[in-house]
Amino acid sequence: MLNHSSFWKNIKYIMLITVIVIGSVYALPNFYGDNPAVQITGVRGGSINEKTVKKIQDILHQCNISSKSILLENNIIIARFSNIDLQLNAYEAILKGLANNYIVAMNLVPSTPKWLKALYANPIKLGLDLRGGVHFLMEVDMDAVLHKLQEKKIDSLCSDLRNKNIIYKKIKKTSSSVIEIDMCDRKHRDMAINYLQPRHIDLVITSNSNSSLRAVMRDKHLNEIYESAMQQNINILRNRVNKLGIAEPLVQRQGFNQIVIELPGIQDIAHAKEIIGATATLEFRLVNTDILLKDTNNIHIPNDSEMKHMNTGETVAVYKHIILTGDHITDSTASRDEYNRPQVNISLDNAGGKIISDFTKDNIGKLMATLFVEYKNTGKKDEKGHSILEKQEEIINIANIQSRLNNYFCITGIKTHKEAHQLSLLLRAGALIAPIHIVEERIIGPSMGQQNIQQGFQACLWSLVFCIIFILLFYKKFGLIAINALFCNLILIIGIMSILPGVTLTMPGIAGIVLTLTVAVDANVLINERIKEELRSGCSIQWAIHQGYKGALSSIVDANLTTLIKALILYIVGTSSVRGFAITTAIGIVTSMFTAIIGTHAIVDLLYRKKRINKLSI
Structure with a gap:
């Protein structure tokens, strides 16, 4: 008897059940949905702790706004609400009640139960077109480079x-x-x-x-410099966005000098611009002590020097030569010196450490100025319609070089500890190599994303319905087995996409799932037709089942392998949307082969092994 029980068949059943159970567990978080939430971060000098949580609770209580939960995780406070109206009211109340040194933004957070989180089971990351959020198209100012x-x-x-x-x-x-x-x-x-x-x-x-x-x-x-500036700007922007705890942000290059930034779930475009648009950096220059500023109107400024204002209002002459820029800063923290005055501790990379070490060694006893440089929007537009940025410079510190410096030193002369903390955060986030202009900005609301999800769900549902009708009419009981495999295939696709890091589901991705589900029926059609051919040629039922699966295997593998190669090519050469389609298609091909070949064969063996059958329902 060909379809008899054996050790390997038992192993196959165990493997099949294990894969389906694991796939179901990791697909489950996708059915719990998202909660409207308000996200509070302290990126402008505000400390985030339990006192901040208590303050937010008091603000919501005073405004009679009920929340599902308010949790402090990874230095970010997430307040969840049951609907969007409560989220909007809470956002306005928290924004008004907190000081300016906090960033308050509306977000969407998964409502996954704790027991699933303990298994590291999370829902699929949804793209901007499905979840809603903020989209920016930014242009790097190559003229400044x-x-x-x-x-x-x-x-x-x-x-x-x-x-x-x-x-x-x-x-x-x-x-x-x-x-x-x-x-x-x-x-x-x-x-x-x-x-x-x-x-x-x-x-x-x-x-x-x-x-x-x-x-x-x-x-x-020039091309090398442009490429380096683009890549460094992208890395810095990516670091800034990642530090805010936004799930699966997209920061990628587009064309020669443009960068696309997508922040799923974030609905406040003003704060999103504040997050990514900071252009602060430092410049270290030598003070020209030969110039006495008694009469600034008649004084002669040599070509190698220029005048800069201090934060106290005084004017100082500094050399144009820049000793070191903030590009070499790897870390910065705010603290207090022995006199309880605010200071910023600077750490440099190896190249920056060598530059400052060599310079200070040869210039002991001279004065070195620290310039805070920032590009700010003037509110005006150029002929291209881009915002005109103005470079603002201010000397925040003048220090006497008393000894040779190294990779670690401190900046003093800062007025308040809040300013020191803010400066350290800006420097730690990284200084943009060149200013950026926002060419396009738009908000995709969660309602539009929900509509896309519903349309995608309906597309999947109707494709499944037509497949089910077709396969039941043509293959009866074997069609019912194929339908079970089809549902298992869908569960495995969702489960694998939830597990894989960096995979984001978009509308083209849903199209890939729909296509995979409809194509997945082909494998079962091939198997069932081969079984019917064997039966028509007079073979026994057990032999027909055996030969049906064996004979169709090569055709199934060949057909799916060519589709898999196409998906791989689309992923390599395609844009983000095309890549989403390629990923879901590739995952669906692998799962459909598993469920069509191993899954349905296991069910058929379970139903027909050790049985004498006179007629198959196929």
Whole structure:
């Protein structure tokens, strides 16, 4: 007898039951839905603790707003509510009741039971089109990147010429990638070219006229700088968003100089802009003590210096040469010194530590200024319709270099501990390499996301209904077995997508599930048709079942393997939406092969083994 019980068949049953049970457990959180919630974070200097929780409870109690729960997790307070109306009222009350050093945002959080959370069972991460949230399309200001690069090149060229005692009259920028240096005569011009070219391989240095030279940045170097600026901005924005505890945010590049940011669940666009738009950084410069600021109207400022204002209102002359920028800061914390004055503790990377160490070693006894630099929106628009950002600089500290510094040092001269805490948070989040302009912003409400989910659910439901009708009419009892496999297939798809990290379900992903469910029937059709062929040729029922599964196996594998390859290609070359479709399709192919081949075969064996059957219901 071909379909008899054996040790391997028992193993197959155990494996099948185990997979279905595990898949069902991890698919279960998706049926509990989300709770409207208000999320409170202390990213502007506010400390988050149990006292803050008590304060929020008092605010809601005074406004007669009932909450399902208020929990403090990972330095974030989540207040859950039973409906959106209560969420909106609570948001307004909490925003009004808390100080300005908190960020209050509306969110959607899963209502998964604790026993499922203990098993690390969480619902599928939903994309912006299903869950709602905030979408930004941001453009990196590449002109600012080029300007910063030119300033560094001019400073480096001037330093090299001074070290070699090559006299020059003037150095200036003539275009976005060209620097022109006026020399005294041809002799100094030729000396400059011969000396500078080997030291600046990223520049093409040529004679321009009788006594001047041109330094043009190579295209390859410019492209490398642009790519580096884009990648660093993306990493910094991703770090900022991740620290807020937003589930599955999307931060990715689009085109040459644009970045797409999607924050699922967040419904407050003003606070979302505040989260990602901060452009604060630090610059360390040497103070020019040769300039006495008794009469600022008649004073002569040399080309290598400029005037900057302190936070006390005074004006100080500093050299244009930037010793170090906030790009090298790896960590910053706020604390108090021995006199109980606020300070910020700075940690630098290895490159930054070497720069500051070498500089302070050679400049002991001199004054070094710390500039706080921030780009702020002026409220005006340029010809492209982009917001015009204004660079604001302020000296927050002037320190006497008393000894050689290293990777760790402190900044003092900050007025309050709140300002020190805010500065440390901004620096810790990372300084953007270049300013960013918000080209497009939009809010997708949770009601629209819910509508998309309902439409996707209806699409799945009707596809299942038509498949069920078709397979029952054509294959009767074997069709009923295939239907069970189809439902198991759907459960496994949802369970696997819930387990896999980084997988986000979008509308194209739902389309992939619908397509997979309809195509999954093909495997059962192939098996059932092979069984019917064997029966028509006069074979016994047990042999027909055996040959049906064996003969259809190669066709099923070939068909699904080619589809799997297509899904892999779509994932590699496609955008985020296409990738979502590819992922769900690939998962569905694997689960459908498992349920169609192993699942239905196990059920058939269980129903027909050791039985004498005169006729199959197929």
